[in-house]
Amino acid sequence: MKSRECQEACKSLQELQNELMRKSMHVGSLAFAVEGQVKEKTKWFSLLRDLTRKLKIMKMEQIELSKIATDYKKCLSDFSDMSSIIQSTISREVDLHHDLRVKFIEASKDRKILYNKVLELKGNIRVFCRSRPLNADEIASAASMAIDFESAKNGELLVKSSGVSKKVFKFDAVFSPEADQAEVFQDTAPLVSSVLDGYNVCIFAYGQTGTGKTYTMVGTEEARGVNYMTLDELFRLMKNMEHQYQYEVSVSVLEVYNEQIRDLLVSGTQPGISTKRLEIRQVGDGVHHVPGLVEARVKNMSEVWEVLQAGSNARAVGATNANEYSSRSHCMHCVMVKSKNLLNGECTRSKLWLVDLAGSERIAKTEVQGERLKEAQNINRSLSALGDVISALATKSPHVPFRNSKLTHLLQDSLGGDSKALMFVQISPTDDDLSETLCSLNFACRVRGVELGPAKKQVDTTEFLKYKQMELKSKDAQVNKMDDVISNLDFRWKETNMKNKLLLEKVKELEMQLHIERKIAQQNTDSKQAGLQQQIRQQQEHATAAARPPLASRPLGLYKNISDQQGETLCKEQANGPGSFAQNNCYKSSDPLAPNTGLVKHIDMIEKENNPDLGELKILPQRTGRASSICMTARRATILSNPRRNSLMPLPNIPTSTQVTTPFLPMHPTRTNDLSNGGYQAECFPQPISEDSPRGLRSGGKKLNSILRRSLQKKIQIKPVIRQQMRKGGVNVGEKIRLSIQGRGRMARRVLLGNNGGRRPDSATLHKHIQEKEKGWNIGTGGRNLL
Numbered sequence: 001m002k003s004r005e006c007q008e009a010c011k012s013l014q015e016l017q018n019e020l021m022r023k024s025m026h027v028g029s030l031a032f033a034v035e036g037q038v039k040e041k042t043k044w045f046s047l048l049r050d051l052t053r054k055l056k057i058m059k060m061e062q063i064e065l066s067k068i069a070t071d072y073k074k075c076l077s078d079f080s081d082m083s084s085i086i087q088s089t090i091s092r093e094v095d096l097h098h099d100l101r102v103k104f105i106e107a108s109k110d111r112k113i114l115y116n117k118v119l120e121l122k123g124n125i126r127v128f129c130r131s132r133p134l135n136a137d138e139i140a141s142a143a144s145m146a147i148d149f150e151s152a153k154n155g156e157l158l159v160k161s162s163g164v165s166k167k168v169f170k171f172d173a174v175f176s177p178e179a180d181q182a183e184v185f186q187d188t189a190p191l192v193s194s195v196l197d198g199y200n201v202c203i204f205a206y207g208q209t210g211t212g213k214t215y216t217m218v219g220t221e222e223a224r225g226v227n228y229m230t231l232d233e234l235f236r237l238m239k240n241m242e243h244q245y246q247y248e249v250s251v252s253v254l255e256v257y258n259e260q261i262r263d264l265l266v267s268g269t270q271p272g273i274s275t276k277r278l279e280i281r282q283v284g285d286g287v288h289h290v291p292g293l294v295e296a297r298v299k300n301m302s303e304v305w306e307v308l309q310a311g312s313n314a315r316a317v318g319a320t321n322a323n324e325y326s327s328r329s330h331c332m333h334c335v336m337v338k339s340k341n342l343l344n345g346e347c348t349r350s351k352l353w354l355v356d357l358a359g360s361e362r363i364a365k366t367e368v369q370g371e372r373l374k375e376a377q378n379i380n381r382s383l384s385a386l387g388d389v390i391s392a393l394a395t396k397s398p399h400v401p402f403r404n405s406k407l408t409h410l411l412q413d414s415l416g417g418d419s420k421a422l423m424f425v426q427i428s429p430t431d432d433d434l435s436e437t438l439c440s441l442n443f444a445c446r447v448r449g450v451e452l453g454p455a456k457k458q459v460d461t462t463e464f465l466k467y468k469q470m471e472l473k474s475k476d477a478q479v480n481k482m483d484d485v486i487s488n489l490d491f492r493w494k495e496t497n498m499k500n501k502l503l504l505e506k507v508k509e510l511e512m513q514l515h516i517e518r519k520i521a522q523q524n525t526d527s528k529q530a531g532l533q534q535q536i537r538q539q540q541e542h543a544t545a546a547a548r549p550p551l552a553s554r555p556l557g558l559y560k561n562i563s564d565q566q567g568e569t570l571c572k573e574q575a576n577g578p579g580s581f582a583q584n585n586c587y588k589s590s591d592p593l594a595p596n597t598g599l600v601k602h603i604d605m606i607e608k609e610n611n612p613d614l615g616e617l618k619i620l621p622q623r624t625g626r627a628s629s630i631c632m633t634a635r636r637a638t639i640l641s642n643p644r645r646n647s648l649m650p651l652p653n654i655p656t657s658t659q660v661t662t663p664f665l666p667m668h669p670t671r672t673n674d675l676s677n678g679g680y681q682a683e684c685f686p687q688p689i690s691e692d693s694p695r696g697l698r699s700g701g702k703k704l705n706s707i708l709r710r711s712l713q714k715k716i717q718i719k720p721v722i723r724q725q726m727r728k729g730g731v732n733v734g735e736k737i738r739l740s741i742q743g744r745g746r747m748a749r750r751v752l753l754g755n756n757g758g759r760r761p762d763s764a765t766l767h768k769h770i771q772e773k774e775k776g777w778n779i780g781t782g783g784r785n786l787l
């Protein structure tokens with residue numbers, strides 16, 4: 001009986017030893033598998049690193065895009081603000097411009113009116129008296145002076161007669177022989193503005209021959225006369241007002257000789273021999289015109305000068321004695337000015353006459369006959385007609401005899417009530433010419449006494465209408481242009497808005513993509529870590545079981561009792577119970593592992609970086625070696641009632657990480673019993689660990705850490721024992737590990753020899769099995785059962 005018991009105990013011991021050896025080998029294979037997993041995990045980590053890097057780049061891109069989008073939005077809003085501001089400013093400026101324009105037009109009108117009133121107050125016909133200086137002969141002959149210039153004040157002129165009687169004449173201005181051309185013109189210049197304002201103006205020089213009429217009107221090259229200076233002033237003013245007015249100036253030069261009009265700008269004409277008879281025609285209300293008269297268009301003073309010179313030359317050609325001839329004809333310059341007001345389209349046409357009259361003394365002094373008499377008569381007639389006209393104007397006669405002479409007829413426009421006239425009465429200062437001087441002064445006084453009516457502007461209505469039509473057309477064109485600009489701006493704004501929307505959508509899309517990638521990375525990491533955790537746990541359980549004290553060292557009685565009372569239950573629990581092998585094993589290690597560095601820290605950092613919610617999680621206790629790769633979030637898996645594996649033959653590879661981790665996934669405690677009816681697959685997916693629940697993660701992490709520590713400690717302790725035993729039994733550990741690696745991911749189970757569905761084998765079967773195993777070890781694995 002005892003020997004039988006002993007034999008059974010020996011057998012049992014042998015079985016246990018075999019089992020222990022297998023388990024040890026399995027643990028070794030698992031260790032190898034863990035090593036592989038670590039490598040794989042390293043690979044995963046590198047992938048994760050890459051992903052993190054990409055994620056960072058994408059984040060940066062996203063930030064940049066967001067920044068661009070924000071800037072763009074800001075630009076857009078700024079642009080719309082600016083466009084609205086610009087539009088409002090433009091409309092405000094347009095209104096302001098319109099107001100200013102209206103005001104300016106009104107102010108211009110007011111200025112003209114006021115200016116005209118000033119001139120009217122001064123007199124529409126003004127008379128300036130100018131005396132020539134003594135010439136060389138007079139100085140030589142010590143001619144006595146008939147004019148007292150020293151006592152002349154405020155336009156008064158004192159005439160001495162034989163040094164006794166005195167006569168005072170009053171003029172608008174008196175210029176002594178010392179007055180130069182500029183001084184004389186200074187008082188003439190205001191009339192030029194009147195020409196540009198549209199008033200007709202006539203400036204003429206009257207006086208005895210040799211008193212300086214031509215000098216005052218034409219002047220010399222060094223001292224330009226009124227003609228040149230007036231035109232110069234005219235162009236100067238026109239230039240100043242060119243932004244508001246458009247001007248057109250033409251000049252005609254003619255002479256009236258023996259009551260004939262000669263165009264001095266037509267070459268080859270001789271005095272008195274007119275190739276074409278020029279007549280005066282009235283072409284409009286108070287407007288007189290000489291058809292066929294050359295009107296030289298001038299744009300600047302050089303052209304004016306050329307024209308003036310041409311006229312002077314033509315006048316000089318016809319006479320052997322130029323001065324003598326010039327005294328017998330009236331030289332007339334007609335400057336026609338057309339102006340167009342660009343603001344209101346008002347057009348004016350004005351005329352400026354610059355006349356150098358023939359000498360007035362000839363009639364009285366000379367007793368001529370023939371041609372000279374005819375000349376004298378004509379001069380007399382024309383000057384008499386001028387006197388009559390002025391007299392008629394002075395007496396406000398209903399009839400003014402303008403047509404009595406060519407001179408007055410030509411000057412009709414500028415001597416009427418709506419014009420301004422300036423007469424230079426030229427006198428000789430000597431006693432010898434006193435009678436002529438007195439005649440001239442009396443004539444001038446008579447002229448000065450004429451009160452011309454209010455001046456009227458020469459408005460050209462047809463031009464005005466034309467301008468209005470043009471302005472309307474240009475306004476229509478402007479409105480169309482503005483419409484185009486507005487529609488173009490509107491289109492651009494819409495386009496920009498669309499671009500902005502697209503950019504925003506792209507940003508959202510990128511954010512979504514980023515989120516998804518982050519989740520995928522998280523899931524991959526979690527599942528991989530869960531799988532690894534499961535494997536380690538399994539390894540730990542088996543290692544714990546293998547490290548249990550051998551039954552041989554226990555008292556046999558104890559084993560018997562166990563065998564009788566609890567042995568079966570224990571085996572049953574170990575084989576089929578829901579708890580793991582490690583759970584059923586009473587061996588536990590409490591030794592903490594030494595803290596590790598590097599990988600775990602790196603994982604935690606990456607996790608922390610990728611998932612900010614994990615920021616509160618405590619970093620796992622530092623671990624060493626392979627255990628460091630286990631995920632803290634994995635739970636302890638419940639051992640499932642898988643079919644027992646009776647062979648170490650490699651199992652088929654599990655292709656995906658999901659499949660690998662599936663058998664080790666944590667189960668919900670309440671559903672554990674339902675696995676048999678197909679609930680396994682559903683329950684095998686990891687229980688989602690909410691990111692919002694760091695406590696769960698922490699508790700899972702602590703649990704995992706303790707498991708990890710235990711597992712590694714066991715492995716460390718068991719390894720030498722297994723190796724020793726395997727060396728004793730001649731087992732090739734490397735071969736076993738290689739075989740076992742193929743079955744990684746499967747739950748390792750305690751294999752009882754001859755166990756058919758958990759039943760205890762009979763002795764024959766057991767013996768046979770041992771023999772087979774011995775063969776197998778010897779042949780296939782090189783291992784040997786130890787008794």
Ligand SMILES: Nc1ncnc2c1ncn2[C@@H]1O[C@H](COP(=O)(O)OP(=O)(O)OP(=O)(O)O)[C@@H](O)[C@H]1O
Nearest residue numbers: 132133208209210211212213214215323326327359
């Ligand atoms: N204010 C003046 N200063 C200097 N010289 C003058 C002045 N006025 C006239 N003279 C000189 O007197 C001379 C005669 O002048 P001017 O020929 O202009 O007289 P006129 O009245 O035009 O004569 P006519 O009627 O014959 O043409 C010229 O030599 C001119 O230079």
